[in-house]
Amino acid sequence: MCELLGMSANVPTDICFSFSGLMQRGGRTGPHCDGWGVAFYEGRGVRCFHDPAPCHSSAIARLIESYPIKSENVICHIRQANVGRVSLANTHPFTRELWGQYWSFAHNGQLEGFVAQPGPFQAVGDTDSEALFCDLLNRLRSQFSQLPEQAALMQAITRACTDYASQGVCNLLLSNGDWLFTLCTSKLAWITRRAPFGAAQLSDLELVVDFGEHTTPNDVVTVIATEPLTSNEQWTLYQQGEWRLWHGGETLASGQLELV
Template sequence: MCQLLGMNCNVPTDVTFSFTGFAQRGGKTDHHSDGWGIAFFEGKGLRHFVDHQAAVESPVAELIRRYPIKSKNVIAHIRKATQGVVSLQNCHPFVRELWGRYWVFAHNGDLKDFRPRLHSHFRPVGDTDSEHAFCWIMQELAKSHANVPSIQELTLTLKDLAIRLSCCGTFNFLLSNGSALWSHASTSLYYIERRHP
């Protein structure tokens, strides 16, 4: 399965150190070599980079390692394909717009035979269970809230949706709209909390 890196900070923070170590797991210190990606918010804007090459071999990953990334919310993903071919369109994180904001999603897990009925404007480009899950989440958020909900309301809705998706298989994810970062683990959740001295 894939690996996830998420960062949520109260001030724009440098992610280069964490990303450099994380990227090594994409083909050097681990066998996750089916693509990678990173998305980071700058205000309401978003920078999004993906590549179907292993992170340790990717010239795009090298660019990111040298780029002075400072952001409050970052999501990175290293892929080990369980569903969908190794291709650019299947690399996480995925991005969609809802309520005039970018939303970023990355998934670790395997949702067996998960192909929900998608009847809104959220459609997958690739053929992964992950992107189908993201489109379904965005669709259900839009159906559940006519206007922009509070972080607390979003958290309650996402908790319900995550429980429903976890019934389909392993479902670990990171999701951000630039204001908050949500994580869910149907397996074990590991995190590091760093504080300024």
């Protein structure tokens, strides 16, 4: 299994604090040694960092931890390989362009023997996760020639996800830079921080940050992670089958897949 970390905020916000906690699980407090990656959206652009080396000892991870890249939508993943060997091509998040937007995707779970329906989006590596992502994009593109209304898009995405979830564990983060779609079929948690901001203590590292010193009263920042990253805050656990669409730190839409 892998660890997911996502962020949705209403102002460009750095993820250094949460990332510092997560990267400990990449080989120190957790077994996720098989690479890591992160996608930061800035406007329509996306900035990705990928490293097949363990996160806790990666020079690039140290840069991300210390250099505040500010973003409204972030997807991060640390990997413990099951399907697909350890390589750059198998390192999440995966990114493709669809309808003139960059779509990024990270997955925690396993869909044994997953077969993607053929289409123009093809996997480059050999993970089930990337095959699933390409399958999803092929389905969307065959249904819509351009970005549809949000309700129609969510209906199409959740219908596909119902199908995937019937084939295995499928916790996932998906973004087009505008919103962050999240799905839990086994384990995922979220927390929204807003005024009055307080101090947070990481679970995986002796590190406390007082968000009051780094925010303005209007900031809303939601962090989504496989397991709560802090020890002194109340995280909400997703239900099995629950999906949430985040935008600007708030839930835009949510629902429950009918899992069989």
